[in-house]
Amino acid sequence: MTVQEITDSFEEIAPLAYAEDFDNVGLLVGDPLMEVSGVLVTLDTLETTVEEAITKRCNLIISFHPIIFSGLKNMTGKSYVERVVMRAIKNDIAIFAIHTAFDNSPQGVNKGMCDALQLQDREILLPKKNVIKKLTTYVPKNEVLGVRDALFAAGAGNIGNYDHCSFSTKGHGSFKGNELSNPTVGEKGIIQVEKEVQLNMTYEAHREKLILKALFRAHSYEEVAYETITLENENQTMGMGMTGFLQEPIDEMAFLRLVQKAFNAQGVRHSALREEPINKIAVLGGSGSFAINAAIKAGADALITADLKYHQFYQAEGKILLVDVGHYESEQFTKNLLTDFLKEKFSSFAVILSDEDTNPIKYL
CATH class of the missing domain: 3.40.1390.30 (NIF3 (NGG1p interacting factor 3)-like)
Structure with a gap:
C-alpha cells in the first residue's frame, strides 16, 4: 500500500x-x-x-x-x-x-469524549454549514433512471438517515449544435427539442468530483447541462462538538469526579456550581470556548472542553457548568x-x- x-x-x-x-x-x-x-x-x-x-x-x-x-x-x-x-x-x-x-467528523474526537462518558442519544452541537450542495441536471426522458441510479451509487441523494433522495420535473429541452458539435440526438445546425427530465439531488460537498464523473459517464449527451450550488442548510450529521445524556442524572460533585476519572485528568477546572443535577452533556475537544453559548442554547447542563480563560468561566452565568479537563486530556x-x-x-x-x-x- x-x-x-x-x-x-x-x-x-x-x-x-x-x-x-x-x-x-x-x-x-x-x-x-x-x-x-x-x-x-x-x-x-x-x-x-x-x-x-x-x-x-x-x-x-x-x-x-x-x-x-x-x-x-x-x-x-x-x-x-x-x-x-x-x-x-x-x-x-x-x-x-x-x-x-x-474534529468535524461524527467518528472523531467528540465521539471519543462521549464514549468515555457513555453518553446516549448523541447529536452534533455545532452542525457545519456550507457543506451541502445541490445538483440540477437535465436528462432525456428514457435515460433518467440510469442517470439517477449512477448518481445514487456515487453518493448523491444522501440526507441524514435517508438515501436515494431526488426530485424530478418533466419538461422540454432545446439545443442547436454548431459545426464542431457531434449531437447524440438531432443534427448539427438544427434546433432540436427533446423530452427531458430535470433531476435534482443534494450531496455532501466532498463527493462532488465523483458525482460529476458519474454524471458525465452515465449521460448520453456530448455536452451535459448541469448546475451546482452550495446550500445554506446545516449538515446535522457533521460539525464541532456533541451533546448526549448520562444514563441517569447525578449531582455536580459526582459528575466532576466522573469526568476526572474518565479523562484521567490531573486537575479539573470548573465554573461555579449551580446545585442542579447533571444529565445532558455537551463536549468539544480542544479549545472550545466558542461553543459556550451553543451548549447553553442546546439545554446542556455541562460543557466539557479545554483551554478556557479566566473571564470565560463567567459566561456560565449560572446557566451551565463549564468544565475544563485540559487540551491533551480532551483529545487523547x-x-x-x-x-x-x-x-x-x-x-x-x-x-x-x-x-x-x-x-x-x-x-x-
Missing part, C-alpha cells in the same frame, strides 16, 4: 474538505507514492515520535495535530518543528495530519480511534499506537 492509498481512506470518516480554513491538514511531509512498511499513530508529532517511528520501522506517521501549522521560511533546525521535519525527511518518513477534519482518544479504523481497514502492514505521552503540560 502507498501513503496516498492509506491517507485517502480517511475520506470515509473525516474528509479533509471539512477541515477548518485556518488549519493545515493532509500530507505534510513525504512522498505520496512511497510504499508503506508500517504506520505509527500519535496525537502530536515530536522528535521523540520520529525516533519511535524509526525504532518500530514505521515510515508513515498519522498525527492528529499538524507539526507544520504556519509557513516555514527556512529549515535550519533552530526549532523543534524544523528538527522534526528534517529528521523525518532524512529517514524517509511521511507525516499526515487530520486535526479539524476529525483520537489516536485510539484512528488506530482502530486503520487496523480494521488494512491488515497488510503494522499499525502501531504510539507509546509517547506528548502532553506538554505537567502537574505537581
